[in-house]
Amino acid sequence: MTSGPDLSSTEASAYAPEFQIEGSDDGTLGQQVYQDLERRILSGQLLPDAKLSLRKLAVSLNTSMQPVREAVGRLVAASALEIAPGRSFRVPPLDRALVDEIWSMRLLLEGEAAARFAARQVPDEARELFEYTRTLRTYRFGIDLAPTMQTMMEWNGRLARGSASAILIDMIFRLHLRYAPFLACALSEDMPYDEGFLQFTLHMQDELVLAIEAGDIAAARHLRCADLRSFQRYLYSRVGW
Secondary structure, eight states: OOSSOOOOOOHHHHGGGGGGOOOOOOOHHHHHHHHHHHHHHHHOOSTTOOEHHHHHHHHHSSSHHHHHHHHHHHHTTTTTSSEEETTTTEEEOOOOOHHHHHHHHOOOHHHHHHHHHHHHOOOHHOOOOHHHHHHTTTTTTTTTTTHHHHHHHHHHHHHHHTOHHHHHHHHHHHHHHHHHOOOOOOOTOOOOOOOHHHHHHHHHHHHHHHHHTTTOOHHHHHHHHHHHHHHHHHHHHHHTT
């Protein structure tokens, strides 16, 4: 497999398969706790407004308070968690204005990532993205939540890594940490399974991969932005926006 740029432990833990550290020997308790909390956020286990207690986290993870405090502090710095009353922490609530802003930034950054991926002209690397869409076709959006969330985040991460820009990857990952709880919340809404939309969005993503494979920079940027816009409308409809 063609590797992307060297990643920080934060980037690698989110974007490698099953959220495992890639090329890192950082095994400190603080890092392990951080990875666990990051995994919970990215897999949809923590929805907006979910509260966390340092003491309860330490007990559940069978560790002391210090590594939990260290991990939570990093997530607060990344705006993935915020301080709540009563010496606790919570996943920030996401209102329409904030989600709109996050999606606007995703259009800019991920459109650029797709364009840079195409510019690199690495067709073998681009074709690896098909593995994720093949897997997603076996899931039901809104029903198979955990595997859907994980595979979507892995696809998104692989696309970002294809840009070969460490700065761009880091910025995209921070946005993913912030919007993952909203995504999980929207997909968790009690609504009928929409097979038609699933096939539509995965077809668009496959078209994006073909554009990257062909080195078509303009098409790659356009298709990634179109994919994000259509998915945004779909999610907003699920939450009544």
